[in-house]
Amino acid sequence: MMREMTGAEMVMQALIxxxxxxxxxxxxxxxxxxxxxxxxQNQVRHVLVRHEQGAVHMAEGYARSSGKVGVVLVTxxxxxxxxxxxxxxxxxxxxxxxxxxxxxxxxxxxSDAFQECDTVGITRPCTKHNYLVxxxxxxxxxxxxxxxxxxxxxxxxxxVDIPKDVQFARxxxxxxxxxxxxxxxPRLNGxxxxxxxxxxxxxxxxxxxxxxxxxxxxxxxxxxRLLREFxxxxxxxxxxxxxxxGAYPAADKQWLGMLGMHGTYEANMTMHDCxxxxxxxxxxxxxxxxxxxxxxxDSKKIHIDIDPSSINKNVKVDVPIIGDVKxxxxxxxxxxxxxKAEPDRQALASWWGQIDRWRARKxxxxxxxxxxxxxxxxxxxxxxxxxxxxxxxxxEVGQHQMWAAQHFRFEEPNRWMTSGGLGTMGYGLPAAxxxxxxxxxxLVIDIAGEASIQMCLQELSTALQFNLPxxxxxxxxxxxxxxxxxxxxxxxxxYSHSYSESLPDFVKLAEAYGAVGLRxxxxxxxxxxxxxxxSIDRPVLFDCLVDQKENCLPMIPSGKPHNEMILPDxxxxxxxxxxxxxxxxx
Amino acid sequence: xxxxxxxAERHTLSMLVDNEPGVLARIVGLFSGRGYNIDSLTVSEVxxxxxxxxxxxxxxxxxxxxxxxxxxxxxxxxxxRVVDLTVAGKSVERELALIKVRGKGEIRQEALLIADSFxxxxxxxxxxxxxxxITGKPDKIDQFVSLLAPLGLVEVSRTGVAAIGRGPDGM
Numbered sequence: 001m002m003r004e005m006t007g008a009e010m011v012m013q014a015l016i017x018x019x020x021x022x023x024x025x026x027x028x029x030x031x032x033x034x035x036x037x038x039x040x041q042n043q044v045r046h047v048l049v050r051h052e053q054g055a056v057h058m059a060e061g062y063a064r065s066s067g068k069v070g071v072v073l074v075t076x077x078x079x080x081x082x083x084x085x086x087x088x089x090x091x092x093x094x095x096x097x098x099x100x101x102x103x104x105x106x107x108x109x110x111s112d113a114f115q116e117c118d119t120v121g122i123t124r125p126c127t128k129h130n131y132l133v134x135x136x137x138x139x140x141x142x143x144x145x146x147x148x149x150x151x152x153x154x155x156x157x158x159x160v161d162i163p164k165d166v167q168f169a170r171x172x173x174x175x176x177x178x179x180x181x182x183x184x185x186p187r188l189n190g191x192x193x194x195x196x197x198x199x200x201x202x203x204x205x206x207x208x209x210x211x212x213x214x215x216x217x218x219x220x221x222x223x224x225r226l227l228r229e230f231x232x233x234x235x236x237x238x239x240x241x242x243x244x245x246g247a248y249p250a251a252d253k254q255w256l257g258m259l260g261m262h263g264t265y266e267a268n269m270t271m272h273d274c275x276x277x278x279x280x281x282x283x284x285x286x287x288x289x290x291x292x293x294x295x296x297x298d299s300k301k302i303h304i305d306i307d308p309s310s311i312n313k314n315v316k317v318d319v320p321i322i323g324d325v326k327x328x329x330x331x332x333x334x335x336x337x338x339x340k341a342e343p344d345r346q347a348l349a350s351w352w353g354q355i356d357r358w359r360a361r362k363x364x365x366x367x368x369x370x371x372x373x374x375x376x377x378x379x380x381x382x383x384x385x386x387x388x389x390x391x392x393x394x395x396e397v398g399q400h401q402m403w404a405a406q407h408f409r410f411e412e413p414n415r416w417m418t419s420g421g422l423g424t425m426g427y428g429l430p431a432a433x434x435x436x437x438x439x440x441x442x443l444v445i446d447i448a449g450e451a452s453i454q455m456c457l458q459e460l461s462t463a464l465q466f467n468l469p470x471x472x473x474x475x476x477x478x479x480x481x482x483x484x485x486x487x488x489x490x491x492x493x494x495y496s497h498s499y500s501e502s503l504p505d506f507v508k509l510a511e512a513y514g515a516v517g518l519r520x521x522x523x524x525x526x527x528x529x530x531x532x533x534x535s536i537d538r539p540v541l542f543d544c545l546v547d548q549k550e551n552c553l554p555m556i557p558s559g560k561p562h563n564e565m566i567l568p569d570x571x572x573x574x575x576x577x578x579x580x581x582x583x584x585x586x
Numbered sequence: 587x588x589x590x591x592x593x594a595e596r597h598t599l600s601m602l603v604d605n606e607p608g609v610l611a612r613i614v615g616l617f618s619g620r621g622y623n624i625d626s627l628t629v630s631e632v633x634x635x636x637x638x639x640x641x642x643x644x645x646x647x648x649x650x651x652x653x654x655x656x657x658x659x660x661x662x663x664x665x666x667r668v669v670d671l672t673v674a675g676k677s678v679e680r681e682l683a684l685i686k687v688r689g690k691g692e693i694r695q696e697a698l699l700i701a702d703s704f705x706x707x708x709x710x711x712x713x714x715x716x717x718x719x720i721t722g723k724p725d726k727i728d729q730f731v732s733l734l735a736p737l738g739l740v741e742v743s744r745t746g747v748a749a750i751g752r753g754p755d756g757m
Contacts, residue, residue: 120608121608121611124608124611124612124615125615125616125619128663129662129664132607132608153661154661183604183663183665183666184663307661308657308660309654309657309658309660309661311657312650312653312654313654316650
């Protein structure tokens with residue numbers, strides 16, 4: 001389709017042609033022409049945010065829960081700089097986002113004009129790619145290319161910066177059909193030789209493990225299905241990173257729980273003692289590996305990743321397979337069946353026997369109480385109340401996030417939205433709003449802490465405006481709990497500025513926004529209060545007052561290997577767990 | 587990783603990139619952001635029709651880091667190809683330098699003699715100065731500069747390394 005139109009009209013036309021139904025944005029001087037073009041159409045619905053950081057997190061939640069690209073529209077200068085945290089978050093967690101930013105007119109660029117900033121300069125290191133469009137005749141192509149780049153290969157955020165004069169200029173619009181990217185052609189199919197080697201290694205494994213990550217989610221629901229099929233066929237144990245939760249069902253007997261710093265004992269011990277590790281769409285992040293030179297010392301490692309730069313970045317692997325998870329898993333399954341591969345059932349049975357002994361340590365256990373609500377108990381009760389519903393969970397960042405990952409159980413992909421790589425406090429509420437926009441009939445809950453929730457709380461106003469009945473479940477311990485936990489660990493319990501002083505009355509605050517506020521502090525009232533929360537068809541802020549001093553266990557102290565985990569039955573070990581070298585780590 | 591330090595190696599990487607605004611910043615930013623070294627950098631358009639530039643980077647790092655640098659560069663959207671000339675086979679490396687010396691009498695004579703033995707050209711002369719132009723491998727230029735240092739060396743301008751593989755094939 002070729003026709004004449006203005007740059008602003010091209011933006012709207014490109015969004016429509018890309019199948020975009022919702023965008024998250026905030027107007028300003030340098031994007032007014034685009035907002036005007038938006039005024040003249042009904043196909044793309046705009047969600048007005050309260051802060052541009054919120055817009056990007058909403059787009060992330062929208063994208064991760066729906067598999068579509070999240071779209072953001074913000075103005076120049078502060079609009080763009082406010083989006084930077086969200087863009088970085090999307091980059092680290094590989095979330096497809098297209099962020100359109102207004103820019104001062106081309107003749108003013110470089111003059112320190114009002115609300116001017118070097119948007120492409122600032123966002124270069126925090127985007128997968130970015131563009132400054134100076135010529136109206138490049139605009140349509142660049143917009144379509146932005147969508148292509150955002151969602152192909154390892155997904156990520158893409159910024160398109162459009163000067164105001166380009167938005168007013170007239171030019172020729174081209175549709176997405178004819179856009180073929182000349183250089184960016186990520187490889188989807190793995191090298192057949194490598195796949196063959198991998199299958200042979202796995203078939204001979206005596207102590208195998210499948211270590212899965214966010215790449216399985218990004219590859220789409222088919223990848224999760226193939227993962228389940230592969231696990232069933234082989235009988236191998238499965239663990240996952242924080243980002244990969246839900247790709248494999250938590251109810252399955254082969255599920256070990258999450259691995260890593262706050263993962264389960266059985267998952268980490270299985271990783272440490274395995275002889276063949278199949279890493280599927282994960283990146284050997286420092287939260288996962290613990291001490292690198294003691295990470296899974298006796299295993300052969302196979303690594304499936306669409307991003308070649310993830311291979312051998314932190315951990316040297318034996319069989320790298322560059323490709324998309326669903327393509328590679330599908331080929332592995334075919335080959336497994338064709339070669340009639342059969343794992344050593346006896347070795348596997350004894351491996352499972354060992355794993356069951358690790359499981360018996362019950363590393364997620366905690367001392368419950370009748371007097372005060374334990375945060376883990378709160379998550380468990382929430383889970384029991386909503387598990388049979390169509391539910392999506394987002395989180396902020398901190399202890400509550402880890403407790404949610406440990407005690408909420410996910411059976412399906414795309415149901416769990418959390419800030420893993422960047423660890424962005426303030427992510428959860430806007431992400432929940434984005435999820436609710438994509439799934440208006442579903443129950444969407446942001447599991448939060450009282451500190452994190454205050455970082456993007458203004459978006460409650462967005463939820464009210466657009467009738468998005470998100471639920472905010474605040475585990476309120478009056479501390480930045482993870483900061484306090486690390487101060488316990490490393491700094492002699494000197495709680496320097498980690499107490500949440502001068503907290504607002506969250507119930508009144510919710511009411512001030514027009515939402516519903518609930519509070520609960522007695523364990524006996526918890527179930528009824530949760531029922532009340534989910535029965536209300538409006539945004540609810542649930543202030544759940546929990547034990548103030550609970551620490552998040554189990555834990556691999558920084559600088560320690562997987563087999564030196566601190567378990568809840570010996571929490572006192574935390575006091576001396578970290579040596580001088582470990583203190584330097586994060 | 588620090589328990590097994592690998593010896594640093596010097597590698598010359600050549601890449602073809604889209605000649606678009608910001609592409610150099612993207613590459614330089616990748617090096618600085620991830621803590622990689624740039625020993626030398628040259629960039630220029632090589633094909634006006636296809637708007638391609640060639641960038642040559644000389645970098646130093648352990649083998650694992652060099653691999654990382656290559657794959658990080660390769661995944662940048664405007665990068666078409668990355669070739670590690672140090673491992674891809676034999677290659678030619680050249681650098682051009684302009685070097686100014688100032689002096690009179692014997693020192694001046696000595697500078698001219700050395701320039702002659704290095705086959706440097708004199709591209710500017712005054713009664714008390716010369717500017718020499720020299721082309722060669724970086725270590726040849728290093729040596730030339732160090733010999734001129736006691737002979738009134740004023741300043742040096744070097745282009746950085748341009749490199750190309752030997753034999754009939756392109757990158």
